[in-house]
Amino acid sequence: MSDAMATPPHESPEFTNASEFTVTITFTVAGGARRQTAERRARKTAARLADAATRISGVVEVSARGGVSYDRKPSWPSPIYFSAANSGFAAPTAPQRMSRYVAPEHEQALQSLAAANAAFRERQRDDEQRRRAVGCSNAQRAPYGLQPNGCACAYCRPGEHALDAMVHDDAGPNRWRTYRCLCGVAVSTPGGRCVAHRGVELILLAGDPADLAQLDFAALER
Ligand SMILES: [Zn+2]
Ligand SMILES: [Zn+2]
Numbered sequence: 001m002s003d004a005m006a007t008p009p010h011e012s013p014e015f016t017n018a019s020e021f022t023v024t025i026t027f028t029v030a031g032g033a034r035r036q037t038a039e040r041r042a043r044k045t046a047a048r049l050a051d052a053a054t055r056i057s058g059v060v061e062v063s064a065r066g067g068v069s070y071d072r073k074p075s076w077p078s079p080i081y082f083s084a085a086n087s088g089f090a091a092p093t094a095p096q097r098m099s100r101y102v103a104p105e106h107e108q109a110l111q112s113l114a115a116a117n118a119a120f121r122e123r124q125r126d127d128e129q130r131r132r133a134v135g136c137s138n139a140q141r142a143p144y145g146l147q148p149n150g151c152a153c154a155y156c157r158p159g160e161h162a163l164d165a166m167v168h169d170d171a172g173p174n175r176w177r178t179y180r181c182l183c184g185v186a187v188s189t190p191g192g193r194c195v196a197h198r199g200v201e202l203i204l205l206a207g208d209p210a211d212l213a214q215l216d217f218a219a220l221e222r
Pocket of ligand 2: 181196
């Protein structure tokens with residue numbers, strides 16, 4: 001497997017170590033016979049500067065804002081629309097010109113990051129939900145990977161649940177073992193539930209510890 005396959009684009013050093021930089025360039029253009037000529041030329045110049053930035057090696061994203069300024073302070077800065085731009089907003093008067101350039105590999109990393117964040121949030125939501133179903137006192141914190149105190153549920157203490165039940169035993173109840181409801185209360189059979197959690201199922205999510213998967217007694221019987 002190559003490194004490119006092993007590392008998601010948003011975890012590559014090109015992306016994680018990327019640096020944003022803003023430069024303020026102030027220039028003055030000569031006026032024309034008509035009042036608007038200078039400003040139009042100035043906007044074209046700004047667009048060419050933005051276009052030029054996209055052609056520089058290593059530049060993966062460009063956007064620009066500018067406007068008529070006084071003493072180097074633009075009074076009403078607005079997006080510069082340039083021809084190399086491929087995303088962002090389209091110019092109101094020239095839709096083929098857009099406001100932001102993103103290199104394909106950078107775009108891929110941004111999408112990869114967005115997908116990873118969405119997956120993380122979804123898992124967090126699912127984890128909160130399954131914890132709430134068994135009355136987990138850590139439902140709000142969703143601290144998977146930690147061993148928080150104060151809760152005996154299977155999601156907080158998968159290792160202890162697995163050990164108590166000795167899931168490697170032969171199938172069927174063993175009177176020397178302690179079987180626990182997902183909430184931690186002792187019950188008489190593997191995969192059993194206390195009165196409060198009758199019908200509540202073990203929910204497994206991607207990235208769960210192996211011990212938790214072993215508590216899936218229903219799956220063992222299948
Ligand atoms: Zn818990
Ligand atoms: Zn229970």
